[in-house]
Amino acid sequence: MKVLRYLLFCTLALTALNAFSQSSAELKKRRDKLNQELEQLNDEYQETLKNKKTNLKQLNLLKAQISVREDKINTLNSEVRLLGNQINENTNTVHTLQGQLDQLKKEYAAMIVFAYHNQSAYSKLMFVFAAKDFNQAYKRLKYLQQFGAYRERQAASIQGTQHELNHKITQLDRTKNEQANLLKDQEKEKEKLGKEKNDQVVVISTLSKQQGELKQQLKAAQRQKAQIERQIQVAIRREVEEARRRAEAEARAAAARLAAERAKAAAAGNAAPVAPKAAPAKSTNSELLNATPEAAKLSNDFLGNKGRLPWPVANGIITQEFGMTYIEGIKTDNPGIDIRTGSGAAVRTVFSGEVTSVNNISGTYLVVVRHGEYFTAYANLRSVSVSKGEKVGIKQSVGTVATDAATGETQVHFELYKGQTAVNPKLWLAPQ
Template identity: 30%
Template sequence: MKKYFLLIFTICITLVTFAQKQKSRATLEAEKKRNLQKIAQVKKILSETQKEKESTIGQIKAINQQIENQQNKIELAKEDIELIKVEMAEIEKAQADLFKQLKSLQTEYSETIYRESKNSNKLTKMGFLFSSSSVSELFMRYKYLEQYTENRKHQLLQIKKIGEMLKQRQRTLLEKKITQQNLINIVKIEAKSLEALKEKQNLIVKDLNNKESDLKTELEKSNAALSSLNSVISKAIEKEQNARKVLTTKKVPESRKEKQAEIEEREKKILSERENKKNSKAEVIAEKTENKASRVGNHNFGAQKAKLSWPVDGFVSDKFGVKNHPVLKGLKVDNNGIDIQASPNAAVRAVFEGVVLDISQIPGLNNVVAIQHGDYYTVYANLQNVNVSINQQVNLQQQIGTVAYKDGSPEINFQIWHNFSKLNPEPWLGSK
């Protein structure tokens, strides 16, 4: 009985370990799938936009993203190889444990058959039964023979089950070895593709370095445009917040007597509504809340981190914050948001419902739309055209314009502000 318990325990541990590894396997496969989607999207947009032979900053940004995705692909493949090594080691250990259990059961079964063959020469089953001294003893001997037969059947069943599990482990192990070898070959192929991308990157950088003077002029214009954008949005937010303060001030009663009268009047109204209709207070509160949310476009924007829809279908070509210029050595560039490259004339959509706070035209960034979501604001810069108007209520994913060209590629600059603080938009965007 102890051997059977040990066998069941071993099988359970094997299954639990397998389930845990499957979870790691599922996570890895999901990451590989997302990375392949990124690679496909960059290739698609590049094929649609980079038809001109002239090198551009937008092109080098896209190539840089391709290199990053390709490096991720290789790293994920290497992780897969390491995970397979762990899986193979566990399969081999489980296989050894099962083989040990099988040998033990086979030995035990052989001993049982041997004992039975020796006893069969001395006394038959019928003789064993009818040699009982009483009916009670006859019954006990019968139950013993019945249990003995069942035990033999159970032994055979366990031997067969373990044998099948061993065969399955051997098949799985072989499949893992084949998969591992295929991944090793894939890493070699992808490494060559990565080298080709880096060579292409070097050629574009070399070509752009010959236009250093032009690039510096463009960088100055770009910095001026971003400074203008920062000023326009800050002023629009300040104006809106001042207007809110004025509105709040006007609503405050001028004297205590007026305030007390207003409170008494409100209490009378509430009592009257309670008498006329059940649950009227809850309905009034719900209606006021809904109207307020609709008016300021709040709708709990702060709880939408990692859930926001993308403003345009594309890939992040320039990240948030300060980093080295992609071509000019020794120069830094700062981004208050993220740049997203997209297909030509791609629709730009509101990432969340809100109210249009401001629409401006800024040289170098074309049209800019700012949408208010309570104390949060989203900014969509470099739009070719605009489909909304100031103070207009916009819905989630409502089109507000189309993407314009910047640095030789269709690209928007997307920002998220919390009052006057600029946030990194990337962690706020959900999966596509």
């Protein structure tokens, strides 16, 4: 039973260790990725500082750095908590192993004392020959043999437990050192975060003094996004009207068939066929866009992947969130999200669908893809690799992202619509 308990204990400890290793590896991978993003953002920010004049790009980069830094601190917190749990588990394991070792040594000492009192071959022979009959003598002989084997097993068990104990103590010390290093890293990150927030206050203060110029920059960006949104709405309305025309044409064809059948029945003197149940006079946009089984299935599949859609770029950081934002009282409305990425990066579809629109807007391209009643839009493209009416698959490239010559920013603007209503794309994308 003791051996079984020991084996069960080792199995549980190994299972917990594997789960810890997996979670720890995932967190470390996440931390390494965040470190790379912070390094890239810092390089870009330092480059903007060469320009003596404060600009909006500096503020956007600081905001992105602060967001990523906070994410890293949260990741470090998770790692510290995980290591704390592992330290507690290892401490309990050390105490358990120490108790087992003490018990094994106590039992082994008792066996040694017993063996000392019965160490002569004469005593063992007398113990066997003192049996009442042959059967009892045989059992006593087997007992002596089993007792010797048990002593050997106990000695091996003591050595194994001692080895496991030493290993756990070493592992415990290593985990404590790792936790201490993470706590130091966490403090450094908090200091950097505080400095970046102070820098952000300074940049905002400087930009507020240049409010006229800042407003011009923001208005230019808003005009660009307004153009994009208008083109998207035009593309969606066109799809809705096309679906409405198809529905009306099908209704007219059905009415014509019914009229022909009635005329034929009247000429033959038969009763007129019963008219089918009329469809509603007005259908919603959702009903029109999901009128065909294929479109309805695509809509359901798209909805079923909410929170798991791939990003429109392989690597990116959100620099401006969805919805209303305020900079020193200046309101900006973003109907999508802006994602900073590498120069010349491929922009790809987040789901399979059909290209409904390709437009040139002020020198950059906009691509709109329909997924049943859902639409995704990819703007600020330097070039496009698809055309209107083309069927596209998930993660298929639609073009390459453009870089702003004036600011040096490389970012794709991504929007998502359900019918004609813009929704927050971030809620639909898979966590990075």
